[in-house]
Amino acid sequence: MSNLEFILVTLLNGVTYGLLLFMLSSGLTLIFSMMGVLNFAHASFYMLGAYFAYQISTWVGFWPGLLVAPLLVGAIGALVERYGLRAAHRYGHVAELLFTFGLAFFMEEIVHLIWGRNSVDYRIPDELDGTLFTLFSTDFPIYKGFMMGISVAMLVALYVMLTRTRVGLIIQAALTKPDMVEALGHNVPRIFMLVFGGGSALAGLAGVIGGNAFVTEPGMAAAVGSIVFVVVVVGGLGSLGGAFVASILLGCIQTFSIAMTVSLSDIFALVGISLDKTPSISRLTITQLAPILPYLLMVAILIFRPRGLMGARES
Amino acid sequence: MKKAAFRLTLAASAVLVASTAMAQVKIAYIDPLSGFFANVGSGGLKGMNEAAEVLVNQKGGIMGQKLEFVGFDNKGSPQESLIQLKAATDQGIRFITQGNGSGAAGALIDAVNKWNARNPDKTVLFFNYAAVDPDLTNGKCSFWHFRFDANSDMKMEAITNYMTDDKKIKKVFIIGQDYAHGHQVAKATKAMLAKKRPDIKIVGDDLHPIGKVKDFAPYVAKIKASGADTVVTGNWGNDLSLLVKAAKDAGLKAKFYTYYAGGLGTPQAMGAAGEGKVLQLTEWHMNVPTKNTEKFALDFNKKYPGVYFYYYRVNNMVEMIAKAMNTAKSTDPKAVALALEDMRFPNETGEVWMRKSDHQAMQPLYISIFTKADGKTVKHDSEGTGYGWKTVASITQRDSQLPTTCIMERP
Incomplete structure (x- = not known):
């Protein structure tokens, strides 16, 4: 395997992972920029999407689930906003935050009750199981291509909707000047409900295609919950473009760091300093550090550029 | 009331x-x-x-x-x-x-x-x-x-003994979960191979967080880049299933020596892609002739x-x-x-x-390889996949023993 092949394959893996992250975080950042609500239950909608798709796939197959599951999740999201979040909104941001926090636990327990604590056997459909193309000697699975396609399509659709349609314009206006939009006769609370529902549906869609690529189990929300916040913070709270850049960046950081076996002591050895007698921490390789790098990046961003890469406001 | x-x-x-x-x-x-x-x-x-x-x-x-x-x-x-x-x-x-x-x-x-x-x-x-x-x-x-x-050392002793006879093995990649067990497997593999087959090169030795990795594709890319023909792993549960799944997706041709490929969803994750490539070391599998246990299973x-x-x-x-x-x-x-x-x-x-x-x-141990079920030597398939385990080496109870350093405090 040549270096070029390795770099290309790793890049592909990074972009695939990044695109999935983007699908997850786009809804979160949309909701935040609209409503100023940091939705802790966002990853739970991702989990719901996966479980709904699993359930539907056992009845009528994968394809109907791809459409129906995100819609269901979106409907649930809209209901949560209408009857839960809106009530909590009156008591300020802390109440909202606590509400979504509690909601995440609630949804996990609901999943336990309905589907049990085990992982469920949610599989990739046969027609998507195979090799899409072979890069030098590495196969690239169809399903990964499918995931990329869905995320890119979603990105384009979202962009067109926000910038080229009337609804999008109103959403954008409500983003910065909700009072003015309301004075012009638009129903802002309903827009909020739609945005929350839409954001949840996007997370649900990510769940539908992420659930069978990985594992569908009750812990899946907690597993992605923190990384999604990293994306939103690094990209800049409320910036869709920032979330996109941050997702791809994080995806590539994760995959490339796994690829590197250099350790701190190797780096020092280059300049002739031997760290062999220092604590074993200096011999940790970058591969082992890979899981903490995103969080390190988040902390660094918060220190040096609190509004994120492309954030619109300081918060 | x-x-x-x-x-x-x-x-x-x-x-x-x-x-x-x-x-x-x-x-x-x-x-x-x-x-x-x-x-x-x-x-x-x-x-x-x-x-x-x-x-x-x-x-x-x-x-x-x-x-x-x-x-x-x-x-x-x-x-x-x-x-x-x-x-x-x-x-x-x-x-x-x-x-x-x-x-x-x-x-x-x-x-x-x-x-x-x-x-x-x-x-x-x-x-x-x-x-x-x-x-x-x-x-x-x-x-x-x-x-x-x-224990892990006894298993690795048996696996490395078996590997010693396979002259096709040139480059070995070790991957494991980052906790006591993964560390022990890596340590034992390196020590034992260095003694038994000094010509084998260890081209990679990686630990990943246990139960956290959802996508093993980057690890598989790394294994592939290392040119390894053999992978040794002590992974279990979803950490093994997902690893094997990612290897299958990327078309990795290396052989896998495992402890736990025989159950808990891994055979399903491998399917046909594991044929002739995945080996396990266990105390039993469905195709070890054992009448009562077979029926029990x-x-x-x-x-x-x-x-x-x-x-x-x-x-x-x-x-x-x-x-x-x-x-x-x-x-x-x-x-x-x-x-x-x-x-x-x-x-x-x-x-x-x-x-x-x-x-x-x-106890006696068996090394077996994932093979298409044929109703004869591979009588039973594993997890409904159509593929089952075929014994390639048996280790007697005596041969499996290793000395201990235990100094036991007895009540």
Whole structure:
């Protein structure tokens, strides 16, 4: 395997992972920029999407689930906003935050009750199981291509909707000047409900295609919950473009760091300093550090550029 | 209202009486019943209770009492295991069993040692069916701990012996979960291969966080880039299934030497892609000719659709515990431990010997390769995949033994 092949394959893996992250975080950042609500239950909608798709796939197959599951999740999201979040909104941001926090636990327990604590056997459909193309000697699975396609399509659709349609314009206006939009006769609370529902549906869609690529189990929300916040913070709270850049960046950081076996002591050895007698921490390789790098990046961003890469406001 | 309350008390006391009438020997099963490894934990519990029912209770039980395993969810964490141990002792349970994770096993051994020192009249005994860190029967060995699975070093000794004869192996990549077990596998692989096949190059040695990685594609890309023809891994549960799945997706051609590819969803994840490429070392598999166990496994698979019988050593363990209790004519942990020590238990693959010096079970082992089921040598497929395990090497009980450094404190 040549270096070029390795770099290309790793890049592909990074972009695939990044695109999935983007699908997850786009809804979160949309909701935040609209409503100023940091939705802790966002990853739970991702989990719901996966479980709904699993359930539907056992009845009528994968394809109907791809459409129906995100819609269901979106409907649930809209209901949560209408009857839960809106009530909590009156008591300020802390109440909202606590509400979504509690909601995440609630949804996990609901999943336990309905589907049990085990992982469920949610599989990739046969027609998507195979090799899409072979890069030098590495196969690239169809399903990964499918995931990329869905995320890119979603990105384009979202962009067109926000910038080229009337609804999008109103959403954008409500983003910065909700009072003015309301004075012009638009129903802002309903827009909020739609945005929350839409954001949840996007997370649900990510769940539908992420659930069978990985594992569908009750812990899946907690597993992605923190990384999604990293994306939103690094990209800049409320910036869709920032979330996109941050997702791809994080995806590539994760995959490339796994690829590197250099350790701190190797780096020092280059300049002739031997760290062999220092604590074993200096011999940790970058591969082992890979899981903490995103969080390190988040902390660094918060220190040096609190509004994120492309954030619109300081918060 | 009063009447209803009275009835309730009556019903409650009836339940109490009923439960005391059917005296039971309970063993607390402290393993993950929720989370990423829940499939492993809950499958194990079903196997234990099935073994208790079929192999012990239907054959007269333990001095007329029933044997039962009770689940305690440790969520895979050492701290949580200690809380569950407390919960078990609070319920008066005197026996515990655990297997998933040597970290949790090590914590439990420490806790049981301390508990027994403080409560000599309420001692607790620990049966370990799968935690394979060699340390647990060497440096950390305890009178109150018995291991029924071959430890990691014994397994690696057998695997590397087998690898020695395969001259096609040139480059080996080691990948494992970042905790005691993964570290031990990597250490043993490197040390043993350096001795037996110094010409083999270790081209990679990686640890990944346990139960956290969802996409192994980057690791597989790295294995591929290293040019490895062989991968050695001690991974289990979803960490193995996802690794094999990613290797299959990327078209990795290397052979996999594993401990745990034989069950818990991994065969399903491999499917046809594992044929002739994935090997495992176990104390048994479906195609080792063992009439009774074969039937037991088939019945089990039919009774619990979607779960597949995997732990032959659990059957051994359950029968050995029952035998020890019946011989000692006691369910006191100390008496049971003394009866279990040095026990030679004839089973369908030969004999399990519980070595007295370190409480490590010795048993025949098998290396097998994933092969298309043909109804003859590969009579049974694994997890409905159409592929099953074919024995390529058998290791006798004597050959599997390794010396121990255990200096046991005996009560």
